[in-house]
Structures are given as C-alpha cells and as structure tokens.
Amino acid sequence: MADETTTAAAPEAVESPESANEEPQKPIDPDFEPEIIVFGCHYCAYAAADLAGSMRLQYPTNIRMIKLPCTGKLEIIHLLKALEAGADGVYAAGCLEGECHYLKGNLWARKRVEYTKKLLEEMGMEPERVEMFNMSSADGPLFAQRANEFTERIKRLGPSPVKQAKKAPAAKEGTPA
Amino acid sequence: MITAERKPFEEILELLEGKEKVLVAGCETCVAVCLTGGEKEAEILAAELSIKAKEDGRTLDVDHISAIRQCEWEYLDAIAEKVEQYPVVISMACGIGIQSMAERFPEKLVLPAVNTNMLGMPQEHAVWIERCGACGDCVLGVTGGICPIVRCSKSLLNGPCGGSHDGLCEVTGPNKEEIPCAWQLIHDKLIAQGRQDLLMKVTPPKDWSKSNSGGPRTMVKEEAKPV
Known part of the structure; x- marks a missing residue:
C-alpha cells in the first residue's frame, strides 16, 4: 500500500525506479566525469540556467549547453552528431508542455528525442543517453536538479561506447613514444 | 508520389x-x-x-x-x-x-x-495511402475518380462484391486498419454526380498486358526525341 509520503514524492522522483534497477548492474567508476550536451531553449532552460547561477545553486560542471531559439529547432541529427563526437549523454531542455513560445516546438522535440531513443536501441546503445526535460524560466532549482539527475544517470551507465572506442587507438599511439 | x-x-x-x-x-x-x-x-x-x-x-x-x-x-x-x-x-x-x-x-x-x-498520397501529415497501381489503362473516368484497381482489395472492375458491409471492405489492411469499400465509394460518387447509368454497364476484363504482367514497359515520346 502506498502511504502518503510515497505518493507525494512520486512526481519528483521520476528517475528513482530506474536508478534502483540500474545500480546493481555495474559499479560506478568514481573517476568517470561524463561529457553531457544540453540543447536548451532560449525562453526557458537557458533562462533557468541563468537563474540557477544567480541563486548560486550547485550543479555538475559536466554539462555543456547549446542555446536554441526553441527546442523545436532540435533535429535528430543534432542528438546523433553529439553522440558520434563522443558525448556520453545528450538532453534537450524545453518549456513546459503547453507553454512553448512557438506553441508546439517542445512537443516536436519530445517526439524527436523519443525517435532517437529508438535509433539508439537499434544501434545497441542505451536509449537513456538521450532525454527530454521540460521546465520554465523560473525553474532555476529544477534546472540544477535535472542536471544532477542526468549526470548521475550517465555516471551509472558509464562512458559512451563511442568514446571508449575513440580512446583505445589514442592510447596505442601514446605507448610506443 | x-x-x-x-x-x-x-x-x-x-x-x-x-x-x-x-x-x-x-x-x-x-x-x-x-x-x-x-x-x-x-x-x-x-x-x-x-x-x-x-x-x-x-x-x-x-x-x-x-x-x-x-x-x-x-x-x-x-x-x-x-x-x-x-x-x-x-x-x-x-x-x-x-x-x-x-x-x-x-x-x-x-x-x-x-x-x-x-504510389501513394499524403492523406495527412506523415500518413500515406496507396492511390495508383500504375496499371497502364486508367479507368478513373468511369469510376468517379476512385481507383478500383488499388482501392478495391480484389481489384474488381464490376463491384461491389458480397464482402462490402456498411461501406467497409471485409478485408483489413496490413496494419489491421479498416479499408473503405472502393465500390461503395464509387457508387456514392456516381449517384451524387447523376452518372449512375455507368453502374449498369458491365466493364469487360482489363488488358493487363499494359500493366507489369506484360513484362517491363517502355515509354517513348517520339515528338520529344532530340533531332
């Protein structure tokens, strides 16, 4: 039976059931610092990131943010190119659903992220490496929370297989010298 | 397209x-x-x-x-x-x-x-439906602009058959979608146009040699050939 506390906590802890499933699989490498690309909407996430800064909230330095005029500008290829270049995770941060400055840009972005997850599955990569989050420009704390959650998620998943493959030849080059 | x-x-x-x-x-x-x-x-x-x-x-x-x-x-x-x-x-x-x-x-x-x-048309954004079978002998002129070759599951030239119920075909599409009976559509359209006399005419078997059952087809436009 779900008591009151669990029901109240449920919307906040969207990620917790997954984290419970993931954790036993592989140990987290304490030295692994993921590289995460964030495609942030100018009207919400970017402003929320600013607010998080003004509020002096701590969030991981792993995220690199690219500003978009709207997450509707986000294309599937942008997510794939980020992963191909070696990003460990990519997420889009758009306005709350129903509050897009361009009406439906964030809904399009969500569809594209969901489709990209399918492509990743086909490629044998964890679909959790891409995600779509929604927030308003007043959501400084939520911006920091999402950045923390996603970084934790990627730390659990470990380095991107693309990046590992990239590093391997580099190490070989380094050794003979 | x-x-x-x-x-x-x-x-x-x-x-x-x-x-x-x-x-x-x-x-x-x-x-x-x-x-x-x-x-x-x-x-x-x-x-x-x-x-x-x-x-x-x-x-x-x-x-x-x-x-x-x-x-x-x-x-x-x-x-x-x-x-x-x-x-x-x-x-x-x-x-x-x-x-x-x-x-x-x-x-x-x-x-x-x-x-x-x-050969389909976009019915709505991101949905395409088949509209032409490229049969090489178009009958749209006598069927109210509705193609019985691809839109009738049996490609009947004289329809409907007994499998037409409430405007739907007894056959469902590959994704289990319902198929409107093409001949019901043709009847409704011809009646609306006052051309129901066409429904009483029996269309003889089609010359399928003009379709791909006659081997690969070639089209030549002599008047457009370079001089």
Whole structure:
C-alpha cells in the first residue's frame, strides 16, 4: 500500500525506479566525469540556467549547453552528431508542455528525442543517453536538479561506447613514444 | 508520389557487413517528401552507421550525399565526383533510383537502404495511402475518380462484391486498419454526380498486358526525341 509520503514524492522522483534497477548492474567508476550536451531553449532552460547561477545553486560542471531559439529547432541529427563526437549523454531542455513560445516546438522535440531513443536501441546503445526535460524560466532549482539527475544517470551507465572506442587507438599511439 | 520505408537497421548492417568505405546516397524527390530518404535521412543513417562502427571498434569511412533525383543521369552526374570516392553506395532512393545508381556506376556495389512500397498520397501529415497501381489503362473516368484497381482489395472492375458491409471492405489492411469499400465509394460518387447509368454497364476484363504482367514497359515520346 502506498502511504502518503510515497505518493507525494512520486512526481519528483521520476528517475528513482530506474536508478534502483540500474545500480546493481555495474559499479560506478568514481573517476568517470561524463561529457553531457544540453540543447536548451532560449525562453526557458537557458533562462533557468541563468537563474540557477544567480541563486548560486550547485550543479555538475559536466554539462555543456547549446542555446536554441526553441527546442523545436532540435533535429535528430543534432542528438546523433553529439553522440558520434563522443558525448556520453545528450538532453534537450524545453518549456513546459503547453507553454512553448512557438506553441508546439517542445512537443516536436519530445517526439524527436523519443525517435532517437529508438535509433539508439537499434544501434545497441542505451536509449537513456538521450532525454527530454521540460521546465520554465523560473525553474532555476529544477534546472540544477535535472542536471544532477542526468549526470548521475550517465555516471551509472558509464562512458559512451563511442568514446571508449575513440580512446583505445589514442592510447596505442601514446605507448610506443 | 513514390513512397518507401527504410529497411530495419539490422538488415542494413547485414548488407554492409565487412565494408569499410560507404556512401549513403539520398534522393531529394519522392523519398524526401515521404520523409524516408532525403538528405536529412541520409545524414541520420550515416551518423547511425558511424556510431555503430565506433561502438563495435570497427573502422568505417562513411559519408552522405543527396541527388536532386537519383533516377536521372544528369543528377547522378552531379554527384559522380563524390560517388567515385566510395566502393560501396547504400541508396535511400526508390527502386528506380537505386537501379539508376547501379547502372550509372557499374563498378560500385550499390545496395538498397529502403523498401519501395507504393504510389501513394499524403492523406495527412506523415500518413500515406496507396492511390495508383500504375496499371497502364486508367479507368478513373468511369469510376468517379476512385481507383478500383488499388482501392478495391480484389481489384474488381464490376463491384461491389458480397464482402462490402456498411461501406467497409471485409478485408483489413496490413496494419489491421479498416479499408473503405472502393465500390461503395464509387457508387456514392456516381449517384451524387447523376452518372449512375455507368453502374449498369458491365466493364469487360482489363488488358493487363499494359500493366507489369506484360513484362517491363517502355515509354517513348517520339515528338520529344532530340533531332
């Protein structure tokens, strides 16, 4: 039976059931610092990131943010190119659903992220490496929370297989010298 | 337009097994409009192949290009310089484009990345429905502009059959979708037009030799041939 506390906590802890499933699989490498690309909407996430800064909230330095005029500008290829270049995770941060400055840009972005997850599955990569989050420009704390959650998620998943493959030849080059 | 669907990624990987230098070739005409094989989709497939190769620790030199129309020599010439650099081309064009590519570049291994499925129209955004069977002997003039060849499950020329119920065909589509009875539509349309007399005429068997059952077809327009 779900008591009151669990029901109240449920919307906040969207990620917790997954984290419970993931954790036993592989140990987290304490030295692994993921590289995460964030495609942030100018009207919400970017402003929320600013607010998080003004509020002096701590969030991981792993995220690199690219500003978009709207997450509707986000294309599937942008997510794939980020992963191909070696990003460990990519997420889009758009306005709350129903509050897009361009009406439906964030809904399009969500569809594209969901489709990209399918492509990743086909490629044998964890679909959790891409995600779509929604927030308003007043959501400084939520911006920091999402950045923390996603970084934790990627730390659990470990380095991107693309990046590992990239590093391997580099190490070989380094050794003979 | 000609519509096509991308082959499953696994099948594409099988086709490309052991290949180290691959060009993904899109086409900017029909397959681009049906969101399957245009430049965008070619770039996505190239990125997928590149990521998969990196994951597997294979070396793969993959790039993409797109022709305005892969089914015409002139447009193939326009991308020839790029194609020449790759021994393997995986084409996202329709079957016509893929064959044109294979014929224009005989020394290349040309592979299909899509399944060409029909001559369809966009019913709404992102939904296409079959509208023409390219039978070579159009009957739309006597059927109220509704094609019984592709829209009737039995391609009947004199319908409807006993399988028409409440305007629906007894057969459902490949995705279990309901199919409107084409002959019910034809009846309704002809009656609305006051042309119901056409329904009493018996249409004799069609000359299917004009369709693809008569072997590959060739069309020549003498008046347009260069002098």
